Amino acid sequence: MSGSFLQALALFGSWQVATALMAGVLVGYVVGALPGLSASMGMALLIPFTFGLSPVVSIVMLVTLYMASEYSGAIPAILCNTPGEPSAAITALDGYPMRMRGEAGQALTLSILGSAFGSIISTAMLIVAAQSIASFALAFGPADYFALAVLGLSLISCLASGSLLRGTIGLLFGLLLTTIGIDPVDGSTRYVFTPDLLSGVSFIAALIGLFALSEVFEMLETSNQNPEPLQEMPGLSGQLSLLIPHRWTLIRSTLVGFAIGVVPGAGATIASLTAYVLEKRLSKDPDSFGKGNPAGVVASETANNACIPGALAPMLALGIPSKASVAILIGALTIHGVQPGPLLFSKHPEIPLSIYIALFIGMPFMVMLGLWGAKLWIRLTLIPTSVVAVLVAAICLLGTYAEAGDIFAVYTAIFFGVVGYLLRKAGIGPTPIVLALVLGNMMESNFRRAMLQSGGDPQVFLTSPISAVCLVLAALLFVVPIAQDARRGRKARAAAAPETP
Amino acid sequence: MDADPQSRPLDSIRETRRKDMSNPSPAAAENQPRLSIDRLVVRAAVIDLAIGLALVAVAAVFWFAAAEFDEADSTGVGAATFPRGIAVLLAVTAGMLAARATLSLCGRLPSVTSIISRPGHVLAGMGLVILFPVLMSNLGYYIGSALWMPALFVVAGYRKPLGIVIMTAGFLVFAKVGFEMILGVRLP
Numbered sequence: 001m002s003g004s005f006l007q008a009l010a011l012f013g014s015w016q017v018a019t020a021l022m023a024g025v026l027v028g029y030v031v032g033a034l035p036g037l038s039a040s041m042g043m044a045l046l047i048p049f050t051f052g053l054s055p056v057v058s059i060v061m062l063v064t065l066y067m068a069s070e071y072s073g074a075i076p077a078i079l080c081n082t083p084g085e086p087s088a089a090i091t092a093l094d095g096y097p098m099r100m101r102g103e104a105g106q107a108l109t110l111s112i113l114g115s116a117f118g119s120i121i122s123t124a125m126l127i128v129a130a131q132s133i134a135s136f137a138l139a140f141g142p143a144d145y146f147a148l149a150v151l152g153l154s155l156i157s158c159l160a161s162g163s164l165l166r167g168t169i170g171l172l173f174g175l176l177l178t179t180i181g182i183d184p185v186d187g188s189t190r191y192v193f194t195p196d197l198l199s200g201v202s203f204i205a206a207l208i209g210l211f212a213l214s215e216v217f218e219m220l221e222t223s224n225q226n227p228e229p230l231q232e233m234p235g236l237s238g239q240l241s242l243l244i245p246h247r248w249t250l251i252r253s254t255l256v257g258f259a260i261g262v263v264p265g266a267g268a269t270i271a272s273l274t275a276y277v278l279e280k281r282l283s284k285d286p287d288s289f290g291k292g293n294p295a296g297v298v299a300s301e302t303a304n305n306a307c308i309p310g311a312l313a314p315m316l317a318l319g320i321p322s323k324a325s326v327a328i329l330i331g332a333l334t335i336h337g338v339q340p341g342p343l344l345f346s347k348h349p350e351i352p353l354s355i356y357i358a359l360f361i362g363m364p365f366m367v368m369l370g371l372w373g374a375k376l377w378i379r380l381t382l383i384p385t386s387v388v389a390v391l392v393a394a395i396c397l398l399g400t401y402a403e404a405g406d407i408f409a410v411y412t413a414i415f416f417g418v419v420g421y422l423l424r425k426a427g428i429g430p431t432p433i434v435l436a437l438v439l440g441n442m443m444e445s446n447f448r449r450a451m452l453q454s455g456g457d458p459q460v461f462l463t464s465p466i467s468a469v470c471l472v473l474a475a476l477l478f479v480v481p482i483a484q485d486a487r488r489g490r491k492a493r494a495a496a497a498p499e500t501p
Numbered sequence: 502m503d504a505d506p507q508s509r510p511l512d513s514i515r516e517t518r519r520k521d522m523s524n525p526s527p528a529a530a531e532n533q534p535r536l537s538i539d540r541l542v543v544r545a546a547v548i549d550l551a552i553g554l555a556l557v558a559v560a561a562v563f564w565f566a567a568a569e570f571d572e573a574d575s576t577g578v579g580a581a582t583f584p585r586g587i588a589v590l591l592a593v594t595a596g597m598l599a600a601r602a603t604l605s606l607c608g609r610l611p612s613v614t615s616i617i618s619r620p621g622h623v624l625a626g627m628g629l630v631i632l633f634p635v636l637m638s639n640l641g642y643y644i645g646s647a648l649w650m651p652a653l654f655v656v657a658g659y660r661k662p663l664g665i666v667i668m669t670a671g672f673l674v675f676a677k678v679g680f681e682m683i684l685g686v687r688l689p
Contacts, residue, residue, distance in 0.1 A: 165597060169556060172591040176563055179584035188570045188580045191563065213630065220626040220657055221618040386657035387668065389626075394650055394672055397633055401642075402686040410634045418627060425615060426552040426598075427545075444583040448576075456576030 007350060011056055012357055020053070020061035021358060025366050028068025029373075032084045033076055034399055039069035039085065040325045047332055055336040056354045062332055063355050064362040066325050067308055070268060071115040071366060074301055075377055078107045080392050082212035086203070087268035087304040089211060089434050090276050094289065094296030101292055104378040109239045110246070110294055111301040112370030116363050117243070117250045118306035122258040123359040126309035130317050130352070140263060142449035143460045147470035148263065149443035152270050154474035155277045156432050163427055164482065170428045174436025175443075177201050184445035185452075196408040203437055204403045205412035210430035212396045213417025218424070219389035239371060246298040249279055257303035261310020268304040268311075269438050275303030277477075309359060315340050316352050541620040545613040546605035553599030560592035625656045642688040643673055 011017050024046075031042035043062050050058035073085025078095035091111060098107040140148070153175075156167045180191045181200030192198055243250065253275035260271040279299040280289040289296050315326045330340050338348050345352060400413040420430050454460035461467050567581035567588070604610045617623065629652055636645030650669040659665065680686040 165594060169591065169594045169598060172587055172594060173556060173559070175587045176559070176584060176591060179563070179587070183570070183580040186574070186580060188572075190570055190580055190584065191566055216630070217623050217626060220622045384659065386654070386659040387664075389657045390650060390653045390659070391668070391672065393630060393653060394646065397630075398642075398676055398680060398688075401637075401688070402680055402684065405686075407634050407638055407689075410637070414630055414634070417630065421623075421627075423552065425617070426548050428552070447583070448578055451576045451578045452574070454576075456578070 007353075009353075009357060011350070011354065012361060016053070016057050017060055017354075020057045021064050021362050022365065024061040024064030024358075025068045025362055025369065028065035028070075029072045029366070029369060031065070032069030032072030034084060034395065039066050040328055042069055043325060043328045043332075047328065047335070050332055050335070055333060055338050055348070056350055058332055058336060059329070059351060060354055060358040060362075062329055063312075063358045064366075066329070067119060067305070067359060067362055068366050070305055070308055071112060071301070071370065074111040074115075074297075075108065075373075078104060078111065078297070079377060080212070080388060081215045082392060082396065083207065085268070085304075086207055086434065086438065087272045087300070087307075089207070089269070089431060090272040090300040090304075091297055092211065093276070093300075093431065094291070094293050097290070097292030098294065098297065103292070105374055106242060106294065107297050108374035108377055109242055109371065110297045112367055112374065113240065113243050114246070114250060114253070114298040114302040115305040115370075116367045118254045118257055118302035118304075119308060119359060119363050121251075121254045122261070122306035122309040123356060125258050126313055126316075127356050130313045140466065141464060142446040142453060143464045144466040144470070145446035146443055146450055147461060147464075147467035147474070149439045149446065151470040151474040151477070152273065152439045153435065153443070154477040155273050156435060166426070166428045167432045170423065170430075170432030171436045173423075173428075174433035175440045177206070177433075178437055178440025179444070184441055185448045194408075196406070201437070202400075202404055202409045202412050205400050205409040206416045206437055207434055208396045208400050209413040209416025209418075210420040210433055212392055213413060214420030214424060214430065216389050216393045216396075217417065217421040219385050219392075222385055239374075242294075243298070246295055249295050249298045250302050252278060252282075253299045253302035254306040257306025258310040260303075261307035262313050267438070268307040269435070271303040271307040271310075272300040273435065275299040312355060316344060316355070539619060541617040543615055543617070544606070545615045546602040548615060549602035550599050550606065553595045553597075553602060556595035557592050557599065560588040560595065563588040564592075622656055622658070626653065629653050629656060637689060642676070646673060646676070 012021070027042055027046065028039065032039065042065055046061060046065060050061065053061075070085060070087065073083055073088035074091045074095065075084060077083040077088035077092035078099050081092050081096040083089040083092055095107045095111065098104065153171060156164075156171050178200070180197055181189070182198065183190055189198065256275040256278060257268075257271040260274060261268070276289070276296055276299045279295050280286045283289065283293070283295065285293070311326050312329075315330060333340055333351065338344070338351055340351075396413065397410055400409050401407070403409065420433075423433075424430075450460050451458070461471060563584055567585050570579075571581040572579050601610060605612050629649065633645070633649050636649055639645070640648070647669060650672065651665045654660075654665045654668070676688065681688055
């Protein structure tokens with residue numbers, strides 16, 4: 001093992017591997033920061049360039065791209081409330097209010113440092129336990145996945161505190177939208193009012209519309225106002241010290257991100273959301289979340305980057321893709337004649353070792369780029385809102401077209417932009433809808449598969465230990481905030497009673 | 502269940518004020534919808550009622566349209582089960598929102614006002630954004646954007662001609678180099 005490790009480390013001294021690492025980080029940084037371009041799209045675009053490269057050089061470039069894009073999705077989320085990656089939607093909840101207070105530099109710094117911490121610690125956990133944790137992930141059956149999706153959806157009770165009704169409405173609206181297209185089990189078409197809807201509502205177009213275009217319309221309301229004055233950015237030591245108050249958040253979010261990353265299909269969005277909700281629950285001031293609490297940014301960004309090494313565990317140990325980006329990695333390795341799975345560690349030990357080293361070495365490079373870039377990015381906040389609104393609208397429409405390659409996706413984004421703006425006016429934010437779009441298909445398809453396997457017996461959801469635990473947790477998460485609100489209401493009424501004549 | 506409107510998202514942008522209906526005298530006129538150049542003041546209950554009823558209608562459409570594929574399998578669960586279940590829940594919750602809004606409009610619950618600043622600019626901006634794919638389809642991406650971006654700059658309130666020309670041209674160069682040449686995206 002140590003001999004193989006030294007051999008793999010020596011490869012990183014070659015200019016090809018070093019160039020691939022830097023290229024992967026730079027391309028990932030740009031791809032993640034552009035709304036509409038996802039990590040998987042960037043990786044797919046790079047694959048043709050890897051044909052003439054060695055497997056190690058190819059995998060280093062793709063893995064670092066994957067890692068960098070997951071971080072840089074936070075940049076537009078913080079600066080324009082426009083998530084570059086779906087998981088950055090959770091970062092925007094507190095990152096954007098921080099930017100509105102003139103604290104964009106602090107938010108960007110916390111996001112890059114949190115990402116770095118999550119990624120490095122999670123990589124160490126991947127090295128130690130890749131094979132054993134991947135086996136755990138295989139224990140998940142359809143009933144467990146359904147329960148996991150329900151647990152994810154129940155987290156809305158924490159995101160929509162103060163207006164659970166409105167959050168639930170957003171969630172149900174999003175779930176209804178996921179039923180458009182081809183039925184995931186028997187293949188029948190549902191609500192396909194036009195052939196363009198055959199593959200369902202485009203997730204990227206909906207995400208861009210709900211977050212970015214609706215924000216553009218909000219900006220038009222205030223585009224005659226001057227931007228908030230920028231707060232002074234601390235020096236490097238000051239930037240690093242910003243993390244100290246959040247050390248426990250870092251540890252908790254890393255563990256959450258890694259554990260969720262291991263489960264195929266769960267993904268970085270659920271990891272970010274779970275870590276965010278956990279921090280909110282543990283906070284002494286939960287009401288400050290969603291209004292610019294730095295802990296929200298740290299939790300979300302740490303978890304979504306900790307998720308990446310976790311997601312690589314099933315790929316390396318079992319050859320199972322846990323998400324689209326990892327499926328592309330498997331494809332890239334297969335092109336080079338390398339088959340991920342149980343034999344990978346014995347037949348091609350240089351591949352997993354190169355991935356570990358790339359994650360370790362690529363991260364400091366990304367941190368330097370991120371900290372240096374933060375000083376430039378925050379200058380964007382000084383640009384007048386009238387200019388930002390137009391540029392955000394233009395890049396979103398271009399990004400939507402680029403991702404889908406057809407004009408219908410642009411119409412979809414605009415539809416969701418207008419709907420998102422109107423729903424915001426009714427106090428229904430975009431996050432519950434996006435959460436439902438992420439989890440809806442997973443919830444329905446696994447519910448029906450579980451019912452088929454059990455011959456229609458709904459007890460299957462309670463007899464599986466994983467499913468039962470998830471459902472109990474979901475029920476608690478949904479009921480406890482309602483009970484707490486009711487108790488607070490009773491206390492407030494009791495306190496106000498003596499003053500009433 | 503539906504508590505303080507101050508906790509609604511993006512409070513820093515949207516001005517929302519709680520008004521006690523038991524003491525409406527200071528600004529009773531603000532409870533009446535009115536349109537001016539700078540802002541539209543409207544009771545939040547009116548928006549809630551409209552959104553609630555619209556979502557009930559959406560739920561009804563999904564419920565009835567599910568009849569086309571309502572074929573349950575041996576377990577009693579089919580393609581229509583999930584969407585119909587969600588549609589019922591959406592109708593119930595959106596109905597609750599509409600009912601609360603109605604009570605508020607009748608004076609049984611505290612009323613809240615929402616202020617939409619510069620509604621004319623927002624409507625014009627929405628119109629331009631909706632127009633973009635039409636321009637893109639008929640004139641091509643570059644000519645369409647060359648017309649569309651300056652118009653949106655003006656609507657957003659940016660009126661410096663040289664700045665508009667430079668930013669529009671710069672963005673189109675970015676689209677050509679970044680998207681068409683590097684990423685290989687074919688733009689119409």
